[in-house]
Amino acid sequence: MKKTRVLWLTLMSCNGNTHSFLNYPYIEQFLNDFEFIYHPIIDSDYTLEEIISQDIACDILLIEGSVADDFIKAGVPGIDIIKRYAKIVEKIVTVGTCATFGGIFRESNYKDVSGLHFQEERRTDKYNDLFEKTVSISGCPVHPEVLVSTLYAIKKGLSLKLDAYLRPKEYFSYTIHNGCTRNEYFEYKVDNHHFGELEGCMFYDHGCRGPFTHGSCNKILWNEVNSKTRAGLPCMGCTEPSFPKRNIFETKKNMGIPEFLPVGVSKRTYLTLAGITKAFTIDRLEKKLFDD
Ligand code: SF4
Ligand code: SF4
Known part of the structure:
Protein backbone atom coordinates (compact mmCIF):
# COMPACT_ATOMS: atom_id res chain seq x y z
CA MET A 1 0.00 0.00 0.00
CA PRO A 168 -14.35 13.43 15.45
CA LYS A 169 -17.58 12.55 17.25
CA GLU A 170 -16.37 8.99 17.61
CA TYR A 171 -13.92 10.21 20.27
CA PHE A 172 -15.43 13.49 21.47
CA SER A 173 -19.17 12.93 21.68
CA TYR A 174 -19.04 11.69 25.27
CA THR A 175 -17.30 12.92 28.40
CA ILE A 176 -14.32 11.83 30.50
CA HIS A 177 -16.84 11.01 33.23
CA ASN A 178 -18.20 8.30 30.95
CA GLY A 179 -16.17 5.21 31.79
CA CYS A 180 -14.52 6.62 34.92
CA THR A 181 -14.15 3.98 37.60
CA ARG A 182 -15.30 6.47 40.24
CA ASN A 183 -18.88 6.87 39.00
CA GLU A 184 -20.41 5.20 42.06
CA TYR A 185 -18.66 7.75 44.31
CA PHE A 186 -20.03 10.50 42.07
CA GLU A 187 -23.58 9.15 42.39
CA TYR A 188 -23.41 9.17 46.18
CA LYS A 189 -21.42 12.43 46.41
CA VAL A 190 -18.38 10.92 48.08
CA ASP A 191 -15.33 13.11 47.58
CA ASN A 192 -13.13 12.16 50.50
CA HIS A 193 -10.29 11.92 48.06
CA HIS A 194 -6.53 12.33 48.43
CA PHE A 195 -4.44 12.53 45.28
CA GLY A 196 -3.41 9.13 43.98
CA GLU A 197 -5.94 7.20 46.04
CA LEU A 198 -8.36 4.68 44.60
CA GLU A 199 -11.42 5.99 46.43
CA GLY A 200 -13.64 9.00 45.97
CA CYS A 201 -14.96 11.10 43.12
CA MET A 202 -13.05 14.35 42.58
CA PHE A 203 -15.94 16.46 41.28
CA TYR A 204 -17.25 17.96 44.51
CA ASP A 205 -14.05 19.31 46.08
CA HIS A 206 -11.07 18.63 43.84
CA GLY A 207 -11.99 20.36 40.58
CA CYS A 208 -12.59 17.32 38.36
CA ARG A 209 -13.93 18.56 35.03
CA GLY A 210 -14.67 15.06 33.71
CA PRO A 211 -18.49 15.48 33.63
CA PHE A 212 -18.24 18.42 31.20
CA THR A 213 -15.07 17.61 29.26
CA HIS A 214 -15.38 15.80 25.95
CA GLY A 215 -12.92 13.03 25.22
CA SER A 216 -12.21 9.34 25.44
CA CYS A 217 -9.57 9.09 28.19
CA ASN A 218 -11.63 6.61 30.21
CA LYS A 219 -12.68 4.56 27.20
CA ILE A 220 -9.37 4.38 25.36
CA LEU A 221 -6.82 4.20 28.12
CA TRP A 222 -3.46 5.96 27.88
CA ASN A 223 -0.67 3.55 26.94
CA GLU A 224 -3.47 0.98 27.08
CA VAL A 225 -3.13 1.09 30.87
CA ASN A 226 -4.59 4.06 32.70
CA SER A 227 -6.24 7.47 32.75
CA LYS A 228 -5.84 10.54 34.90
CA THR A 229 -8.97 9.97 36.97
CA ARG A 230 -8.27 6.27 37.38
CA ALA A 231 -4.83 7.14 38.72
CA GLY A 232 -6.35 9.56 41.23
CA LEU A 233 -5.96 12.98 39.60
CA PRO A 234 -8.85 15.18 38.55
CA CYS A 235 -9.51 15.76 34.86
CA MET A 236 -8.36 19.31 34.05
CA GLY A 237 -10.55 19.69 30.98
CA CYS A 238 -7.63 19.79 28.58
CA THR A 239 -9.68 19.00 25.45
CA GLU A 240 -11.94 22.04 25.76
CA PRO A 241 -11.60 25.61 24.40
CA SER A 242 -11.62 26.94 27.98
CA PHE A 243 -8.37 25.13 28.86
CA PRO A 244 -6.28 26.04 30.82
CA LYS A 245 -8.16 27.16 33.90
CA ARG A 246 -6.63 28.57 37.05
CA ASN A 247 -7.01 26.78 40.41
CA ILE A 248 -7.35 23.44 38.68
CA PHE A 249 -7.64 21.42 41.89
CA GLU A 250 -10.59 23.38 43.27
CA THR A 251 -14.29 23.07 42.58
CA LYS A 252 -15.70 26.55 42.41
CA LYS A 253 -19.14 26.64 44.02
CA ASN A 254 -21.96 29.11 44.46
CA MET A 255 -24.05 28.45 47.56
CA GLY A 256 -22.58 24.94 47.71
CA ILE A 257 -23.50 24.13 44.09
CA PRO A 258 -20.61 23.48 41.68
CA GLU A 259 -20.31 26.29 39.13
CA PHE A 260 -20.20 23.80 36.25
CA LEU A 261 -22.55 20.83 36.18
CA PRO A 262 -22.39 17.64 34.11
CA VAL A 263 -23.26 18.14 30.43
CA GLY A 264 -27.05 18.09 30.00
CA VAL A 265 -27.87 18.25 33.73
CA SER A 266 -29.86 21.32 34.75
CA LYS A 267 -29.37 23.02 38.09
CA ARG A 268 -32.83 21.89 39.11
CA THR A 269 -32.13 18.25 38.27
CA TYR A 270 -28.80 18.45 40.06
CA LEU A 271 -30.41 19.89 43.21
CA THR A 272 -33.14 17.23 43.19
CA LEU A 273 -30.65 14.40 42.85
CA ALA A 274 -28.28 15.96 45.39
CA GLY A 275 -31.17 16.24 47.86
CA ILE A 276 -31.99 12.54 47.51
CA THR A 277 -28.35 11.48 47.71
CA LYS A 278 -27.80 13.49 50.88
CA ALA A 279 -30.23 11.21 52.66
CA PHE A 280 -27.89 8.23 52.26
CA THR A 281 -24.52 7.37 53.71
CA ILE A 282 -23.05 4.27 52.15
CA ASP A 283 -20.43 3.00 54.60
CA ARG A 284 -18.72 0.86 51.99
CA LEU A 285 -17.98 4.01 49.94
CA GLU A 286 -17.06 6.26 52.85
CA LYS A 287 -14.44 3.83 54.21
CA LYS A 288 -10.87 3.92 52.98
CA LEU A 289 -10.00 0.54 51.48
CA PHE A 290 -6.61 0.32 53.10
CA ASP A 291 -7.48 1.77 56.49
CA ASP A 292 -7.34 -0.63 59.44
S1 SF4 B 1 -13.55 11.58 39.31
FE1 SF4 B 1 -14.29 12.98 37.71
S2 SF4 B 1 -14.63 11.71 35.93
FE2 SF4 B 1 -14.48 10.34 37.67
S3 SF4 B 1 -16.58 10.04 38.40
FE3 SF4 B 1 -15.77 11.77 39.52
S4 SF4 B 1 -16.34 13.56 38.34
FE4 SF4 B 1 -16.57 11.80 37.00
S1 SF4 C 1 -7.16 16.52 31.60
FE1 SF4 C 1 -7.19 15.91 29.44
S2 SF4 C 1 -5.95 14.03 29.39
FE2 SF4 C 1 -6.52 14.37 31.51
S3 SF4 C 1 -8.42 13.18 31.80
FE3 SF4 C 1 -9.02 15.28 31.25
S4 SF4 C 1 -9.30 15.25 29.03
FE4 SF4 C 1 -8.11 13.41 29.58
Whole structure:
Protein backbone atom coordinates (compact mmCIF):
# COMPACT_ATOMS: atom_id res chain seq x y z
CA MET A 1 0.00 0.00 0.00
CA LYS A 2 1.25 3.48 -0.86
CA LYS A 3 2.46 5.37 2.17
CA THR A 4 0.50 8.48 3.11
CA ARG A 5 2.75 11.53 3.13
CA VAL A 6 2.49 13.66 6.24
CA LEU A 7 3.97 17.02 7.22
CA TRP A 8 4.21 17.59 11.00
CA LEU A 9 4.55 21.33 11.51
CA THR A 10 5.36 22.51 15.03
CA LEU A 11 4.54 26.13 15.83
CA MET A 12 4.34 27.68 19.31
CA SER A 13 4.59 24.53 21.36
CA CYS A 14 6.23 22.61 24.21
CA ASN A 15 6.43 19.58 21.87
CA GLY A 16 4.23 17.63 24.28
CA ASN A 17 2.14 16.26 21.43
CA THR A 18 5.23 15.00 19.67
CA HIS A 19 6.23 13.17 22.84
CA SER A 20 2.75 11.80 23.31
CA PHE A 21 2.75 10.55 19.72
CA LEU A 22 6.12 8.84 20.27
CA ASN A 23 4.39 6.79 22.98
CA TYR A 24 1.98 5.29 20.48
CA PRO A 25 2.53 1.56 21.12
CA TYR A 26 2.42 0.53 17.44
CA ILE A 27 4.53 3.30 15.97
CA GLU A 28 6.54 0.90 13.77
CA GLN A 29 3.36 -0.23 12.07
CA PHE A 30 2.32 3.40 11.69
CA LEU A 31 5.62 4.21 9.97
CA ASN A 32 5.02 1.36 7.51
CA ASP A 33 1.82 3.08 6.41
CA PHE A 34 2.74 6.77 6.72
CA GLU A 35 5.90 8.71 5.95
CA PHE A 36 6.85 12.09 7.33
CA ILE A 37 8.08 14.50 4.71
CA TYR A 38 9.04 16.51 7.79
CA HIS A 39 8.81 15.88 11.53
CA PRO A 40 10.78 17.79 14.18
CA ILE A 41 12.11 14.60 15.83
CA ILE A 42 11.48 11.58 13.62
CA ASP A 43 13.78 11.03 10.62
CA SER A 44 12.17 12.58 7.58
CA ASP A 45 12.82 13.21 3.92
CA TYR A 46 13.20 17.01 3.94
CA THR A 47 14.57 19.74 6.16
CA LEU A 48 12.28 22.46 7.45
CA GLU A 49 14.03 24.96 5.18
CA GLU A 50 13.24 22.78 2.14
CA ILE A 51 9.63 22.46 3.27
CA ILE A 52 9.38 26.23 3.52
CA SER A 53 11.16 27.10 0.29
CA GLN A 54 9.46 24.52 -1.97
CA ASP A 55 5.99 23.02 -2.45
CA ILE A 56 6.58 19.39 -1.47
CA ALA A 57 3.86 16.86 -2.34
CA CYS A 58 1.98 15.87 0.79
CA ASP A 59 -1.37 14.33 1.82
CA ILE A 60 -1.94 15.52 5.38
CA LEU A 61 -0.72 18.59 7.25
CA LEU A 62 -0.47 18.07 11.01
CA ILE A 63 -0.19 21.22 13.09
CA GLU A 64 1.18 21.12 16.63
CA GLY A 65 1.19 24.34 18.67
CA SER A 66 -0.65 27.64 18.75
CA VAL A 67 -0.84 30.07 15.89
CA ALA A 68 -0.04 33.75 16.38
CA ASP A 69 0.20 36.61 13.93
CA ASP A 70 3.77 37.41 14.94
CA PHE A 71 5.09 33.88 15.47
CA ILE A 72 7.95 33.21 13.05
CA LYS A 73 9.13 29.73 12.12
CA ALA A 74 12.50 29.47 10.35
CA GLY A 75 12.16 33.08 9.18
CA VAL A 76 8.57 32.77 7.91
CA PRO A 77 5.26 33.54 9.68
CA GLY A 78 3.86 30.19 10.82
CA ILE A 79 0.45 30.96 9.36
CA ASP A 80 1.99 31.45 5.89
CA ILE A 81 3.39 27.89 6.00
CA ILE A 82 -0.05 26.59 6.99
CA LYS A 83 -1.79 28.48 4.20
CA ARG A 84 0.72 27.32 1.62
CA TYR A 85 0.41 23.61 2.51
CA ALA A 86 -3.34 23.89 3.02
CA LYS A 87 -3.56 24.24 -0.76
CA ILE A 88 -1.49 21.08 -1.33
CA VAL A 89 -2.90 18.62 1.21
CA GLU A 90 -6.20 16.77 1.36
CA LYS A 91 -6.63 17.27 5.09
CA ILE A 92 -5.32 19.43 7.91
CA VAL A 93 -5.28 17.94 11.40
CA THR A 94 -4.74 20.10 14.47
CA VAL A 95 -2.79 18.02 16.97
CA GLY A 96 -3.55 18.99 20.56
CA THR A 97 -5.34 21.86 22.26
CA CYS A 98 -2.82 24.59 21.37
CA ALA A 99 -3.25 23.99 17.64
CA THR A 100 -6.99 23.62 18.06
CA PHE A 101 -7.90 26.41 20.49
CA GLY A 102 -4.72 28.29 21.39
CA GLY A 103 -4.22 26.50 24.71
CA ILE A 104 -1.72 27.66 27.28
CA PHE A 105 0.01 30.10 24.90
CA ARG A 106 -3.02 32.36 25.00
CA GLU A 107 -1.37 33.51 28.24
CA SER A 108 1.85 34.50 26.43
CA ASN A 109 2.97 37.90 25.13
CA TYR A 110 2.47 36.99 21.48
CA LYS A 111 -0.27 38.89 19.69
CA ASP A 112 -3.62 37.31 18.93
CA VAL A 113 -2.65 33.76 19.90
CA SER A 114 -5.18 31.16 18.87
CA GLY A 115 -5.59 27.70 17.54
CA LEU A 116 -6.58 27.10 13.97
CA HIS A 117 -10.13 26.55 15.09
CA PHE A 118 -11.29 29.65 16.89
CA GLN A 119 -13.79 29.60 19.65
CA GLU A 120 -17.03 30.56 17.97
CA GLU A 121 -16.93 34.14 19.15
CA ARG A 122 -13.34 34.59 17.93
CA ARG A 123 -13.87 33.10 14.51
CA THR A 124 -12.74 35.46 11.80
CA ASP A 125 -12.43 35.30 8.05
CA LYS A 126 -8.72 34.84 8.53
CA TYR A 127 -8.84 31.04 8.69
CA ASN A 128 -12.29 30.30 7.33
CA ASP A 129 -10.99 28.85 4.09
CA LEU A 130 -9.07 26.22 6.07
CA PHE A 131 -12.01 24.81 8.02
CA GLU A 132 -13.36 22.71 5.20
CA LYS A 133 -10.26 20.54 5.29
CA THR A 134 -9.66 20.58 9.02
CA VAL A 135 -10.13 17.86 11.62
CA SER A 136 -9.25 18.76 15.20
CA ILE A 137 -7.90 16.43 17.85
CA SER A 138 -7.77 18.49 21.02
CA GLY A 139 -6.01 17.39 24.22
CA CYS A 140 -3.01 18.55 26.20
CA PRO A 141 -1.31 16.47 25.08
CA VAL A 142 -3.11 14.74 22.23
CA HIS A 143 -4.18 11.15 22.90
CA PRO A 144 -1.88 9.18 20.55
CA GLU A 145 -4.41 6.47 19.80
CA VAL A 146 -7.11 8.98 18.91
CA LEU A 147 -4.69 10.83 16.63
CA VAL A 148 -3.45 7.69 14.88
CA SER A 149 -6.94 6.19 14.47
CA THR A 150 -8.10 9.45 12.91
CA LEU A 151 -5.14 9.46 10.51
CA TYR A 152 -5.99 5.91 9.42
CA ALA A 153 -9.62 6.94 8.91
CA ILE A 154 -8.43 9.78 6.67
CA LYS A 155 -6.08 7.42 4.82
CA LYS A 156 -8.97 5.04 4.15
CA GLY A 157 -11.13 7.91 2.91
CA LEU A 158 -13.77 7.35 5.61
CA SER A 159 -16.15 10.19 6.20
CA LEU A 160 -15.63 11.50 9.72
CA LYS A 161 -18.57 12.91 11.64
CA LEU A 162 -17.32 16.04 13.40
CA ASP A 163 -18.62 18.11 16.31
CA ALA A 164 -18.90 21.91 16.36
CA TYR A 165 -15.16 22.19 17.03
CA LEU A 166 -14.33 19.84 14.13
CA ARG A 167 -13.42 16.99 16.50
CA PRO A 168 -14.35 13.43 15.45
CA LYS A 169 -17.58 12.55 17.25
CA GLU A 170 -16.37 8.99 17.61
CA TYR A 171 -13.92 10.21 20.27
CA PHE A 172 -15.43 13.49 21.47
CA SER A 173 -19.17 12.93 21.68
CA TYR A 174 -19.04 11.69 25.27
CA THR A 175 -17.30 12.92 28.40
CA ILE A 176 -14.32 11.83 30.50
CA HIS A 177 -16.84 11.01 33.23
CA ASN A 178 -18.20 8.30 30.95
CA GLY A 179 -16.17 5.21 31.79
CA CYS A 180 -14.52 6.62 34.92
CA THR A 181 -14.15 3.98 37.60
CA ARG A 182 -15.30 6.47 40.24
CA ASN A 183 -18.88 6.87 39.00
CA GLU A 184 -20.41 5.20 42.06
CA TYR A 185 -18.66 7.75 44.31
CA PHE A 186 -20.03 10.50 42.07
CA GLU A 187 -23.58 9.15 42.39
CA TYR A 188 -23.41 9.17 46.18
CA LYS A 189 -21.42 12.43 46.41
CA VAL A 190 -18.38 10.92 48.08
CA ASP A 191 -15.33 13.11 47.58
CA ASN A 192 -13.13 12.16 50.50
CA HIS A 193 -10.29 11.92 48.06
CA HIS A 194 -6.53 12.33 48.43
CA PHE A 195 -4.44 12.53 45.28
CA GLY A 196 -3.41 9.13 43.98
CA GLU A 197 -5.94 7.20 46.04
CA LEU A 198 -8.36 4.68 44.60
CA GLU A 199 -11.42 5.99 46.43
CA GLY A 200 -13.64 9.00 45.97
CA CYS A 201 -14.96 11.10 43.12
CA MET A 202 -13.05 14.35 42.58
CA PHE A 203 -15.94 16.46 41.28
CA TYR A 204 -17.25 17.96 44.51
CA ASP A 205 -14.05 19.31 46.08
CA HIS A 206 -11.07 18.63 43.84
CA GLY A 207 -11.99 20.36 40.58
CA CYS A 208 -12.59 17.32 38.36
CA ARG A 209 -13.93 18.56 35.03
CA GLY A 210 -14.67 15.06 33.71
CA PRO A 211 -18.49 15.48 33.63
CA PHE A 212 -18.24 18.42 31.20
CA THR A 213 -15.07 17.61 29.26
CA HIS A 214 -15.38 15.80 25.95
CA GLY A 215 -12.92 13.03 25.22
CA SER A 216 -12.21 9.34 25.44
CA CYS A 217 -9.57 9.09 28.19
CA ASN A 218 -11.63 6.61 30.21
CA LYS A 219 -12.68 4.56 27.20
CA ILE A 220 -9.37 4.38 25.36
CA LEU A 221 -6.82 4.20 28.12
CA TRP A 222 -3.46 5.96 27.88
CA ASN A 223 -0.67 3.55 26.94
CA GLU A 224 -3.47 0.98 27.08
CA VAL A 225 -3.13 1.09 30.87
CA ASN A 226 -4.59 4.06 32.70
CA SER A 227 -6.24 7.47 32.75
CA LYS A 228 -5.84 10.54 34.90
CA THR A 229 -8.97 9.97 36.97
CA ARG A 230 -8.27 6.27 37.38
CA ALA A 231 -4.83 7.14 38.72
CA GLY A 232 -6.35 9.56 41.23
CA LEU A 233 -5.96 12.98 39.60
CA PRO A 234 -8.85 15.18 38.55
CA CYS A 235 -9.51 15.76 34.86
CA MET A 236 -8.36 19.31 34.05
CA GLY A 237 -10.55 19.69 30.98
CA CYS A 238 -7.63 19.79 28.58
CA THR A 239 -9.68 19.00 25.45
CA GLU A 240 -11.94 22.04 25.76
CA PRO A 241 -11.60 25.61 24.40
CA SER A 242 -11.62 26.94 27.98
CA PHE A 243 -8.37 25.13 28.86
CA PRO A 244 -6.28 26.04 30.82
CA LYS A 245 -8.16 27.16 33.90
CA ARG A 246 -6.63 28.57 37.05
CA ASN A 247 -7.01 26.78 40.41
CA ILE A 248 -7.35 23.44 38.68
CA PHE A 249 -7.64 21.42 41.89
CA GLU A 250 -10.59 23.38 43.27
CA THR A 251 -14.29 23.07 42.58
CA LYS A 252 -15.70 26.55 42.41
CA LYS A 253 -19.14 26.64 44.02
CA ASN A 254 -21.96 29.11 44.46
CA MET A 255 -24.05 28.45 47.56
CA GLY A 256 -22.58 24.94 47.71
CA ILE A 257 -23.50 24.13 44.09
CA PRO A 258 -20.61 23.48 41.68
CA GLU A 259 -20.31 26.29 39.13
CA PHE A 260 -20.20 23.80 36.25
CA LEU A 261 -22.55 20.83 36.18
CA PRO A 262 -22.39 17.64 34.11
CA VAL A 263 -23.26 18.14 30.43
CA GLY A 264 -27.05 18.09 30.00
CA VAL A 265 -27.87 18.25 33.73
CA SER A 266 -29.86 21.32 34.75
CA LYS A 267 -29.37 23.02 38.09
CA ARG A 268 -32.83 21.89 39.11
CA THR A 269 -32.13 18.25 38.27
CA TYR A 270 -28.80 18.45 40.06
CA LEU A 271 -30.41 19.89 43.21
CA THR A 272 -33.14 17.23 43.19
CA LEU A 273 -30.65 14.40 42.85
CA ALA A 274 -28.28 15.96 45.39
CA GLY A 275 -31.17 16.24 47.86
CA ILE A 276 -31.99 12.54 47.51
CA THR A 277 -28.35 11.48 47.71
CA LYS A 278 -27.80 13.49 50.88
CA ALA A 279 -30.23 11.21 52.66
CA PHE A 280 -27.89 8.23 52.26
CA THR A 281 -24.52 7.37 53.71
CA ILE A 282 -23.05 4.27 52.15
CA ASP A 283 -20.43 3.00 54.60
CA ARG A 284 -18.72 0.86 51.99
CA LEU A 285 -17.98 4.01 49.94
CA GLU A 286 -17.06 6.26 52.85
CA LYS A 287 -14.44 3.83 54.21
CA LYS A 288 -10.87 3.92 52.98
CA LEU A 289 -10.00 0.54 51.48
CA PHE A 290 -6.61 0.32 53.10
CA ASP A 291 -7.48 1.77 56.49
CA ASP A 292 -7.34 -0.63 59.44
S1 SF4 B 1 -13.55 11.58 39.31
FE1 SF4 B 1 -14.29 12.98 37.71
S2 SF4 B 1 -14.63 11.71 35.93
FE2 SF4 B 1 -14.48 10.34 37.67
S3 SF4 B 1 -16.58 10.04 38.40
FE3 SF4 B 1 -15.77 11.77 39.52
S4 SF4 B 1 -16.34 13.56 38.34
FE4 SF4 B 1 -16.57 11.80 37.00
S1 SF4 C 1 -8.42 13.18 31.80
FE1 SF4 C 1 -9.02 15.28 31.25
S2 SF4 C 1 -7.16 16.52 31.60
FE2 SF4 C 1 -6.52 14.37 31.51
S3 SF4 C 1 -5.95 14.03 29.39
FE3 SF4 C 1 -8.11 13.41 29.58
S4 SF4 C 1 -9.30 15.25 29.03
FE4 SF4 C 1 -7.19 15.91 29.44
